[in-house]
Amino acid sequence: MTAPAEPLKIAYSPCPNDTFVFEAWAHGRVPGAPALDVTFADIDITNGMAERGEFDVLKVSYAVLPYVLDEYALLPCGGALGRGCGPLVLTREAGTDLAGRTVAVPSERSTAYLLFRLWAADTVPGGVGEVVVMPFHEIMPAVRDGKVDAGLVIHEARFTYQNYGLHKLADMGEHWERTTGLPIPLGAILAKRSLGEATLELLAESARASVRAAWDDPERSRPYVMEHAQEMDPAVADQHIGLYVNEFTADLGADGYAAVRGLLTRAAAEGLVPPLGPDALAFP
Incomplete structure (x- = not known):
């Protein structure tokens, strides 16, 4: 599978969980992965970017999915679901x-x-x-x-x-x-469907490999994490990573997909978001 010739434009937050997940990929240490052109933006900004169709790959809130899944596909990895971390x-x-x-x-x-x-x-x-x-x-x-x-x-x-x-x-x-009984769906990784099925598959493989590289050598990512964490205590950054980077980051799995569909189906029933189509979350 060949990586795209041009760097892909990606936007994710400067929060420790995102910089931890993407550090290896952003620094070219994931073999065969596409090069990335990284923009840092808080999730309320990236939600708007997705609704306007900007950027190839974005970290967004799961709540924005019903508005953007015609143009973007949900990657089955790289995002954030958790337990014990609700608002x-x-x-x-x-x-x-x-x-x-x-x-x-x-x-x-x-x-x-x-x-x-x-x-x-x-x-x-x-x-x-x-x-x-x-x-x-x-x-x-x-x-x-x-x-x-x-x-x-x-x-x-x-x-x-x-x-x-x-x-x-x-x-x-x-x-x-x-x-x-399900985890809380927080942040999703989306990629433009127009990139094509092969590239979407490569992006998912690259995100998984970047997560695993971060887990294998957490100290390697620390300078990048702390550079963007903005005055956050290193111990707090570690807690943040421990809470939001977990098995669902490597693979949504059955519980992850059930959590996402459950949240958005219940929200649609309350008139809060448009309903999802039956195949809206399918990948690629």
Whole structure:
């Protein structure tokens, strides 16, 4: 299988899990893999890139898949699914009833948002009130200051919300795992279908080989990871990698595909995303 002559344009985040996964490939240490032209962008940016058909390969939120799978194929590896890493709903007062209340969220094109709406449909009679999109770093201060009644937060906020005097009302990941038994679908790797079946297969092989190279020699990737982690403590970066780079990164497998289809099917039933076609997740 011959690699494309020109470097493929790829966009992924500067987060430790992505730089860990792609380090070997980005530095030409995956034999036979296509060369990469890397752009770093947060996932809300890459979601928009995918919707506009930009870039050959992208790391996106699984929540954006129903909008882009006509043009892009889901690679069966390289992404992020996890357990015990779900988003939280935070409030100023413990046990706040969210019926009719205002909730701040960082994005409406995210797994976190879909999980929140599915949780609310199951547990908030009458539903929540207004949903306000605001930058992630503004959400906890807004809840603390009473500008909104609750906030949906992700990632490191799981460990810092107490600093704002806030309370955890619910863990969206716990609800999802308890009701489905499946991992939480977080980030997906997509590649343009127009690259052709052979290239898509090569991309999947290259992503798997890059993950395995990172696992075989974790120290080799550390300079690249820390260069882009921006002031993150190395121990925190290691925890981040340990949480989000796992067996599903090497291969989605039956549980991974069931988690993705389960999330998007439930979300479509709630009118949150367009329905998936029966073969939408098929690879290549």
